[in-house]
Amino acid sequence: MSKQINVALIGNPNTGKTSVFNALTGLNQQVGNYPGITVEKKEGICKLPRGVKAHIIDLPGTYSLNASSLDESVVIELLLNKNDKDFPDVAVVVSDVENLKRNLLLFTQIKDLEIPCLLVVNMADRMRRKGITLDIGYLEQQLETKIAVISTRKNEGIENLKQQISNYKELSVKPCLNASEIDTEYFNRLQKAFPNQLLYKLWLVITQDVNFGKTDRKDIDAIASFKTKSKGDLKRLQQKETIKRYQFINNVLKRGQTIDITQATDVRTKLDRILTHKIWGYVIFFFILLTIFQAIYDWSSVPMDWIDSSFASLSNWVKETFPGGGKVTDLIAEGIISGLGGIVIFIPQIAFLFLFISILEESGYMSRVVFLMDRIMRRFGLSGKSIVPLISGTACAIPAIMATRNIESWKERLITILVTPFTTCSARLPVYLIIISLVIPEGRILGLSYQALTLMLLYLIGFGAAVGSAWILNKVLKIKSKTFFVVEMPNYKVPLFKNVALTVLEKTKAFIFGAGKIILAISIVLWVLASYGPGEQFNNAENIITEQYAAQDLTEDELQQKIASHKLEHSFIGLTGRAIEPAIRPLGYDWKIGIAIVSSFAAREVFVGTLATIYSVGSDDEETIKNRMAGEVNPILGGPLFNFASGISLLLFYAFAMQCMSTLAIVKKETNSWKWPTYQFVIMTAIAYIVALLSFQFLK
Amino acid sequence: MSTLFQDIIVFTILAVALVFLFKKYIWKKKAKKACGTDDCGCH
Structure with missing residues (x-):
């Protein structure tokens, strides 16, 4: 049996981490969520030399190990929990050649956790254009690691990267920064209180607002012999740590990296001048x-x-x-x-x-x-x-x-x-x-x-x-708060076909399979509700219609259609639709559209599937969904049911209505209260109803 | 196929669909974690 190792891909946002992930795993990847939370988890399998298999996890992009969001805390929690099944045998830190200094901050932090750490310098194809040269040997020596210089755009260096990952056991786990240099007295006390724990790991547990599985901050507070510092003091020590790390990185890059600005070509500035122009x-x-x-x-x-x-x-x-x-x-x-x-x-x-x-x-x-x-x-x-x-x-x-x-x-x-x-x-x-296809020419x-x-x-x-x-x-809203706006502007790039194709594939798959299962289940429920009904009117529909139209000269097909229509009207779904019809008729809808609106509260896209199911019941024709909808007649006004007025009314209803159960659930989760999703639902539905009503009444 | 047998198959499929929808929207696992910031309202 071949050996499998865990590889964590870590890096700042916009370093091309996902491109590296795609280059290593190709189509052998899947997307899910971390247990209990809704942060996306991408993982895949890559074959390495000597028959070794790598289980690769593409961790959320983070600038440092000081978490400020749930995405970032996922990275920290994994790196601090050796018992996690995904705990990496090797961490591959992806950096961008143009932002090496900033990227190395994260690298030094991960290395200090004594995890074998490999540095990937991505976007190497831009080095000459930007006038950048790297002394790889010197950098490897100073950072005590191996460096893989790659270009995912040109597919260069990937095989070498795989080779280096498979040699992960040769990587040094010596830290870049001696943690006790941050505050000797404090860290000595910390080490004394927890002699068997890694000092830098303890420091992260103390300073991060993350619910750690094994080493909880409460356990540290519970040790009587160790008294931690106030929040303000801890923040000051964090700043001191960051300064020390940048001092180390500056020293390393002083000789390891040369940037010749005269050789750099600057298309970016020219493009930015136009694309971000105020007009x-x-x-x-x-x-x-x-x-x-x-x-x-x-x-x-x-x-x-x-x-x-x-x-x-x-x-x-x-x-x-x-x-x-x-x-x-x-x-x-x-x-x-x-x-x-x-x-x-x-x-x-x-x-x-x-x-x-x-x-x-x-x-x-x-x-x-x-x-x-x-x-x-x-x-x-x-x-x-x-x-x-x-x-x-x-x-x-x-x-x-x-x-x-x-x-x-x-x-x-x-x-x-x-x-x-x-x-x-x-x-x-x-x-x-x-x-739109039904009502707009x-x-x-x-x-x-x-x-x-x-x-x-x-x-x-x-x-x-x-x-x-x-x-x-x-x-x-009377809530006082201050804010600032910082956004990273990545360099312009010609999109990589592989990345674009994988994104389209993954998103379309998620949409189809995510929504598809719900639609399939709802279609089954709706079909049963439309095919069964209570009382004589449903069960005896054939006799009732045959008697009713006995005097008229109907063909067999016309008679069957009348029976199907009568049955549908008296089925469970028909009775429900009839009950809500008075509320939606002023908007130009019939009871069938009413059913589709109610069922699409589970997911908006269910609307079309519902109408397709309702209109299919009892129909023997080989007709498309669009043709069936186009053929529906308004029972009150005559003419097509889906005309310009009712169509615009429906479009506006869906533009404003909060027709999504899952969105309400996530709003409740994010605000920790039912108050906001309730307001949201009531106000959005009211706006949707009023706008749809006005548009239909005005256009009809 | 007899009508009774058909009804049994149809209602079995219906039960599976209803259980799926129930599990999807009503009986959900609870999230364990807070988001990490102090003023987010989820602590």
Whole structure:
């Protein structure tokens, strides 16, 4: 059996750590969560020389081992807990050649924990352009480690890195800094009280606000012979530690690194001048958004039509192949296949959305957007950092709300948490796309389709609602707090195809499988509710309809359709829909849309799957979801149910409504109170109802 | 297949779906940890 070792990939944000992870693991990777918390855990397997297998964990990016967020505390907790099954045999610290000094702070801290530590200098392809030369031999000697100089962009040095990881036992575990130099008297007392513990590890346990598994801070406080210092004194000692580390790093780099500024070419400054310009910056950002939405529509229509007709054919094939299967065949054909078709159809558009987001992030442009938007955000009581949750909210509000943790001011963080669900998440996308395709004409203006422009407008409405409500909340909430804005601007890079492809694959997979399971379960429940019902009207539907239409000359197909429609109306789902219909009729919806709205509270994308399931029940036609919806007739007003007025009303309802159980749960978790999610739900639903009502009444 | 047998299969699948949804939304494991900062409101 081959040996397996644990390798932890650690580094500052923007050092290309994920590129190194992708280069080492390729497709052998999976994404999950750390136990009990919602911090993303990426791990993968890499084959090393001599048949050794490496289990690689891509830890969250951190600037130092002084945790200020939950993501960073994950790194510290793992490095301090030898009993953790993921405790690394070797830590691979990824640094960026242009920010070596800052990156080495983290390296020296990890090395002081006496964990075998390998330094990776990434982005080596930029060295010549930036006029940087490194004396690797000298650096290895001073830092007492091995250094792998690599370029993930050019795929250089990866084999050497694997070789060095497999030789991890040869790495020195001698610390860079003698911890007792920070405060000799204090550290001597600490060592005396805990003679068998590593001094630097004890120091981290004392100074970090992390719930450690084995060495708890309370245990240290409980030892009578050792009296720790006040919070203020500990902070001063931490600063002293950082100064000492930088003194050491400066000495090492003085000879180990040479930077010749005359050789450096500076494209970055020129690009920044345009992309962060107070007018052109916004114009460029606007045109980039426009291009994205146009491309989402133009490029994905062919695969979407193909998927839609394939599911319709599959459903029909199941019915024709197993005609004697009765209810079980119907459940598969009308419930499961139709429900799943309602989500799979959106794979192309979601993949394109993530493709563009990933390219913008990889290229370094997203950080410029953060900087650019800070000027606007401030006026609305938000932090520049709020733009990150607002942009990542286009994928999903849940990680976006968790991303607010790096906003220092509680007031700004709370406002960001409360307004983020207005941003158009990917779960809204299926709803928007199907309704837009039904009610917005296919024409073009200046080469841009009306449908793409409508989609973009909905994204802008979501963003506008978020900043508008932030402005109101800033005035209403009486919480005092101070804040500052610091953002790292990474260098511009041509996005790596592998990174972009893996991100698109991972995000689309997460969307499809995460939402897919819920949609499948809800589709089954809905199908049962639509296929069973109480009382005579449901059980005796055939006789009732046959008698009712005996005088009329209906074909067999027309009669069967009348029976199916009657049964659906008197099924469990039909009765529920009828009960809520009076509340939603002023918005232009019938009871079937009402059911879809109620069920989509579990997840917005369930809306389309629900309608697909409801409209499939009793239907024998090989029709696509879109055609079935287009064929629905408004029972009161006549004409298509999904017309311009009801379509716009539905789009606006979904733009403002808090239709997501999981988001409410995460808001409760992040604010530690049901008060905020309750306000959020009531206010957002009220706004959605009023806006949808006004738009329908005005447009009908 | 008899109607009764079909109903049994359908309701078994329904029960599995309901248990899944119940576990997903109602019966969730509790998170153990605070976020690390003092003024976040989750301590």
